[in-house]
Amino acid sequence: MNPELKEKVQDIAQQLVEWRRDFHRHPEIAFQEQRTSQVLRLALEEMGLEVESLAKTGLRAKLPGKTDGRCVALRADIDALPVQEQGEREYISQNPGAAHACGHDGHMAVVLGAAKILTQLKDFFVGEVVFLFQPSEERPPGGAKLMVEEGALQGVDAIFGLHFWQSLPTGKVGMVKGPMMAQTGDFNITVQGKGGHGSMPQQTVDPILVASQLVVSIQSVVSRSVDPLKPAVVSFGTIHGGTIYNIIPEQVSLSGTIRTFDSDVHATVERRMREIVENTCQAFGATAEIEYKRGYPALVNHPEMVDFASEVTAKTLGEGRIMEIDPVMGGEDFAYFLQKVPGAFMFFGMGDGMAYPHHHPRFDMDEKALPEATLLLTALVLEYLDKNK
Ligand SMILES: [Zn+2]
Ligand SMILES: [Zn+2]
Structure with a gap:
């Protein structure tokens, strides 16, 4: 992997933590993500991206490369849960009864991070990148279906998304070909x-x-x-x-x-x-x-995209990073995107030192996963566009 890319990610490592903690302090639940959406919009506009609103509080930002080509999308979900957070963290939720207890704060941070780096590289890749920030993943009927209906995938050839996963060690990546979530x-x-x-x-x-x-x-x-x-x-x-x-x-x-x-x-x-x-x-x-x-349909990964994402993971983070995992019985509305375009959804480990599972009032994540996940998402985009020039 291009060592320059790693350096670029290191340069924004602190920013990733700040973004994540800011979202963590200000959690908003399903379709109420007004502030979240505003913060995301400002960050994306500051990077020079064209941003449009869709699915109420959702966003779609476009980044064209040096010439026309394929279009690849990255998706982050942006909603929090109706849970009263417990604990003493300095970035604890300021909104009573709401908490980022699933890690979506981290998802926003790493997709913003990928957007930031890819913006710096736009004169070097062919094609286009679309960044999707989707409301209401936690509560069916969810935001993904609405995003799709309102044109989120227009012109998109492939899509990638990840979920930070507490039961995987930090930095490990788990994917299943075919049905992965229920x-x-x-x-x-x-x-x-x-x-x-x-x-x-x-x-x-x-x-x-x-x-x-x-x-x-x-x-x-x-x-x-x-x-x-x-x-x-x-x-x-x-x-x-x-x-x-x-x-x-x-x-x-x-x-x-x-x-x-x-x-x-x-x-x-x-x-x-x-x-x-x-x-x-x-x-x-x-x-x-x-x-x-x-509720949501089963999340079914496209086998050839899982192969591709596994190759990029090995190349970017190292061979030992990929873990064999079993499908899980949780639901995930990324399923709707995968019904429309080829893509892969992956679990990204952040569980080192973390005692509480997803949705627990004391849930937290190992933030060392943030730069690694940003690196992987950025590499997936660049490799996909390069391979499909
Ligand atoms: Zn959740
Ligand atoms: Zn989640």
């Missing part, structure tokens, strides 16, 4: 019974009993209705009902999430869940309402 869905079930006195159950239809049956029976969907060689998860996240020990309540509500890699499997899980809810309720004389929301 298709998501979530559901709410409201069981309607007939309330009454706890001592006279014969006068009631007990929704607590029905809900209990549902929790158990629905767990059989994955083990009995889905091909054992195809991954699927059904988890309940909430169950609410009742007010006091001696009253049988009118209603119980349940909610949960479904994850699969295959859309047919997803459809099977949804169908079986509906059948179990309807028929169980009928058996007990209760009724139910089911609200089922499809």
